[in-house]
Amino acid sequence: MTARKVKTMVNSNDPQMILDYERVLAALDARAAENVIIPGLERMNYLMSILGDSHLAMDVIHVAGTNGKTSTSRMIESLLSASDLHTGLTTSPHLHDVRERIRLYGQPISLEGFIETYDDIAPYIQMTDEHFSEGKLSYFETLTAMAFSAFAQAPVDVAVIEVGLGGRWDATNIVEPSVCVITPIGLDHQEYLGDTIELIAAEKVGIIKPGAIVVVGTQDPRAMEVIRAKADEVGAALLVQGIDFGVVERSLAIGGQVLTLRGLGGTYEDVILPLHGSHQADNASLALAAVEAFFGAGVDGKRVEPEIIAEGFGRATSPGRLEVVRRGPTVIVDAAHNPHGGKALVTALSEEFGFDTLIAIVGMFADKDAEGFLSLLEPIVDSLIITQTSSPRAVDAEVLTQTARTIFDADRVEKHAGLSDAIARAIEIADEAVAEDSAVGIIITGSVFTVAQARALLGKRSA
Numbered sequence: 001m002t003a004r005k006v007k008t009m010v011n012s013n014d015p016q017m018i019l020d021y022e023r024v025l026a027a028l029d030a031r032a033a034e035n036v037i038i039p040g041l042e043r044m045n046y047l048m049s050i051l052g053d054s055h056l057a058m059d060v061i062h063v064a065g066t067n068g069k070t071s072t073s074r075m076i077e078s079l080l081s082a083s084d085l086h087t088g089l090t091t092s093p094h095l096h097d098v099r100e101r102i103r104l105y106g107q108p109i110s111l112e113g114f115i116e117t118y119d120d121i122a123p124y125i126q127m128t129d130e131h132f133s134e135g136k137l138s139y140f141e142t143l144t145a146m147a148f149s150a151f152a153q154a155p156v157d158v159a160v161i162e163v164g165l166g167g168r169w170d171a172t173n174i175v176e177p178s179v180c181v182i183t184p185i186g187l188d189h190q191e192y193l194g195d196t197i198e199l200i201a202a203e204k205v206g207i208i209k210p211g212a213i214v215v216v217g218t219q220d221p222r223a224m225e226v227i228r229a230k231a232d233e234v235g236a237a238l239l240v241q242g243i244d245f246g247v248v249e250r251s252l253a254i255g256g257q258v259l260t261l262r263g264l265g266g267t268y269e270d271v272i273l274p275l276h277g278s279h280q281a282d283n284a285s286l287a288l289a290a291v292e293a294f295f296g297a298g299v300d301g302k303r304v305e306p307e308i309i310a311e312g313f314g315r316a317t318s319p320g321r322l323e324v325v326r327r328g329p330t331v332i333v334d335a336a337h338n339p340h341g342g343k344a345l346v347t348a349l350s351e352e353f354g355f356d357t358l359i360a361i362v363g364m365f366a367d368k369d370a371e372g373f374l375s376l377l378e379p380i381v382d383s384l385i386i387t388q389t390s391s392p393r394a395v396d397a398e399v400l401t402q403t404a405r406t407i408f409d410a411d412r413v414e415k416h417a418g419l420s421d422a423i424a425r426a427i428e429i430a431d432e433a434v435a436e437d438s439a440v441g442i443i444i445t446g447s448v449f450t451v452a453q454a455r456a457l458l459g460k461r462s463a
Contacts, residue, residue: 021111024118025098034092034140039169043137047128047145048174051121054152058088060175061290064163064204065183065217067341068283071275071318072183072217073162075287079304079312080158081106083291088151088159090144090172095320095452096461102147104154117150140164144171158294166193168206180207180214180236181290183283185223186340187369201226210234213293217241217286239264241282245289250281252352261285264292265303273313276322277348284313320451322348325458329430330355331423331442333451337364339372345445346376355441357433359426362404363387363419363450366395373446374407381443383429384408386415387422391449419453 032038048055063073070091077089089103102109102117109117125145129136137145144164151159161177163170185201193200201223208214208227214236216227224240231238239245248260248267256274259281260267273284288309297303320335322345330353336345349358360381364370377384386404388397397417404413416422426442433440444454455461 017111017115020115024115027118027122028098028139028142031136031142032138034138034143034164036138037165037169038135038138041169041171041174043128043132044141044144044171044174046131047121047124047137047141048148050124050127051145051149055148055175057152058156059158059294060177061158061160061179061181061294062163062172062175062177062207063160063181063183063290064167064170064207065181066186066200066204067338067344068183068217068279068286069162071280071321072181072283072287072290073160074318075284075313075316076181076290077103077106077160078316079287079291079308080160080294082308082312082315083295083304085157086154088147088154088156089162090147090159091162092140092143092164093448095448095455098143101143102150104150104156109150113150114146117146117153120153121145121149138171141171163204163207166203166206168203170207173207176209177207177212179290179293180209180212181217181286182207182214182219182227183217183286184340185219186338197222198226205230208234208236210236213237213239215239215241215286215290215293217282239289239293241286241289245285245292247278247281247285250278257281259284261288263288263303264298268304268306268309271309271313273316275316275318276352277344278351279344279348280318280322284316319460320448320455323455323460325455325460329427329434329440329442331426331444331458333454334443334445335448335451336445337368337373337447339369339376342373342376342445345443346380349441349443350380353441354439356438357382357430357440359383359385359429359440359442361385361387361419361422361426361442361444361450361454362400362446363389363397363422364395364400364446365391365393365449367393368395368447370395370400370403371407374404378407381408382412383426384413385422385426386413387419387450388417389419389447389449389453391447394447394449419450420457423454423457 080087094100099108161172193203208230218241248262250259259271260269322334386401401415430440
């Protein structure tokens, strides 16, 4: 790739820069939480209009869905980067550092770039706050505007934009994408999006724009019906996993898997993906089809070059998603937090790791389906340790323990509210099992926040 001058390294020992960074973080934290939806795109449209509509200055691939959005978005970014394009990527939430949410040319935005971007648009944020009487821009709206501005300033050729929550009213939904991607839709965030698959799908399909190509992952038939109706309504072309593209074959390999993918432009064999789980194979298939659609593959025999496929997937990462963070004993972290994600997690652990003994550490948010999630884990987990993160959204450890004991035998459940204590106890149990010649593993899961804290405690502070 042709090098462009991008600020990706700064002296983090610069006291003034650290103070400025903390100032920006405090300004963001003072805004409405990102899981609060204020219906309407008027604030974002107003802000971006006075910023010169910088979000329209680049091609866009827009990604919505319930599960797999971040992994799919990161794979799309990796394939586009391997194609010698200058990319922007915005995802949410972050694991350790908010700058993970704004990536330029495959790297998180620098401290200096993050601060400068905020300071550049801060006067316009204030103007927007003053223009609308119903409230200030939210945390997520402000970060989204920062991402758009950073992408335009860089500049990037194509931006991969992950929806934050829902779709129709999401702050990202002011873009005009050439390709829309919808990953599998399941029940999550029901308090905001509705309590049925159909209602949730109706929110997600709000990203489908006239003339766009819509690349759709495998769906519940009820969601698929909503997606088809929306595509027909606005005249968008529809490409469906399992019909127009898909995974032909997958085999396990050290550190990941080897795939044969049927794309829009033909079949791609011996694709090495350094990620675990059949769901990641599906995400790879979805990412490939999105990139093929962006490039016009499948028309007149066009296809993505094999070296781009090899490079793009070969360097794909998805921190916090079935990620091995320690050996001896093996410790895996996974950000699954709803039954749909739990099912994918259980399948991967059962098929790919072959543990004789599995210890699970689970900490969840209070608004999640803990009973549904834990019920999926019960058949494969020998010992369950309930914990609680420092997030204000975390369910109380005692409450979650009581739920767990209605699903697991009581002697299989322990409570260690402190995550460091929970990890220490899990390792103690694992060491005892190893002494009995048992192949043992530890899975830490339940929320992105739980995974982030676990990664930090285990020395994985970079995502």
